[in-house]
Structures are given as C-alpha cells and as structure tokens.
Amino acid sequence: MNEAIVIPVSFFAFIFAMVYVFLTTRNKERMAMIEKGTDPTIFKGAGKYSNFLTLKTGLLFIGVAIGVLFGNILANASSLEEGTAYVSMIFLFGGLGLVAGYWMQAQKTNK
Incomplete structure (x- = not known):
C-alpha cells in the first residue's frame, strides 16, 4: 500500500x-x-474549569500568531536565520499567552 x-x-x-x-x-x-x-452531582464540577481551558487555548493561539508576526519582523530586520526567528518568537509569545492565562485564572479564582 x-x-x-x-x-x-x-x-x-x-x-x-x-x-x-x-x-x-x-x-x-x-x-x-x-x-x-x-452522588452524581460530582460530575457537574468537571465542566467548571472548561472556561479556563478555552481562555488558555485562545491566549496560546493569540500568542503564537503574535509570535509569527514578530518572527517575520525579526527575520527581516536582523541577520538571524528565518527558522530561528520564527521558532523563538512563537515559543516566547505562546509562553507569555499561557502565563497570562494562568494569571487571569488565579485572579478569577481568588475573588
């Protein structure tokens, strides 16, 4: 095949x-x-954190998109290789998006 x-x-x-x-x-x-x-009501608590998962996923994708844009800018403006610029910026901004999601979740749960 x-x-x-x-x-x-x-x-x-x-x-x-x-x-x-x-x-x-x-x-x-x-x-x-x-x-x-x-008690079957314990299963209802599983969906409680699904909003935070959606928030974190959205912030991760936003961070990756910003990372691609900044990677393109960095590759064109400096002597870095294109692959290095893209990968480093994607990881940097994707990580910042996840940290922002954790920070927002911590603020929301503390209230």
Missing part, C-alpha cells in the same frame, strides 16, 4: 481509538460510581 495513504489513515485511526477508549472508560467509571451510591 502507498505510504501517502497509510500514514493519514493510521493517524486518524489512532485519534479515534484514543477518544473511544477515553469515553468508554469514563462512562464505565461513572456508572460504577453511581451503582455504589455516589
């Missing part, structure tokens, strides 16, 4: 298998806890 077909198919099969195993295991765990008499 052609490698151009095998690699994407195996990648998507792997992703599907991981999601399937995660969901079925979580369902079995929850059903066992409910059968033992555990």
Whole structure:
C-alpha cells in the first residue's frame, strides 16, 4: 500500500481509538460510581474549569500568531536565520499567552 495513504489513515485511526477508549472508560467509571451510591452531582464540577481551558487555548493561539508576526519582523530586520526567528518568537509569545492565562485564572479564582 502507498505510504501517502497509510500514514493519514493510521493517524486518524489512532485519534479515534484514543477518544473511544477515553469515553468508554469514563462512562464505565461513572456508572460504577453511581451503582455504589455516589452522588452524581460530582460530575457537574468537571465542566467548571472548561472556561479556563478555552481562555488558555485562545491566549496560546493569540500568542503564537503574535509570535509569527514578530518572527517575520525579526527575520527581516536582523541577520538571524528565518527558522530561528520564527521558532523563538512563537515559543516566547505562546509562553507569555499561557502565563497570562494562568494569571487571569488565579485572579478569577481568588475573588
């Protein structure tokens, strides 16, 4: 079989298998806890931090986009190699975005 077909198919099969195993295991765990008499309201707290995950992901992507822009500026304005400028700025601004997300989450939870 052609490698151009095998690699994407195996990648998507792997992703599907991981999601399937995660969901079925979580369902079995929850059903066992409910059968033992555990209060099912404990599962509602899992979505409490999903807003922070969305915030952190958004700030990471914003940081990466700013990093690409500054990497382009740095590559054109200095004698750095283009790859070095892009990678360093992407990691710098992506990390700053994650730190900003952590800072915002800490402020929100302390209130």
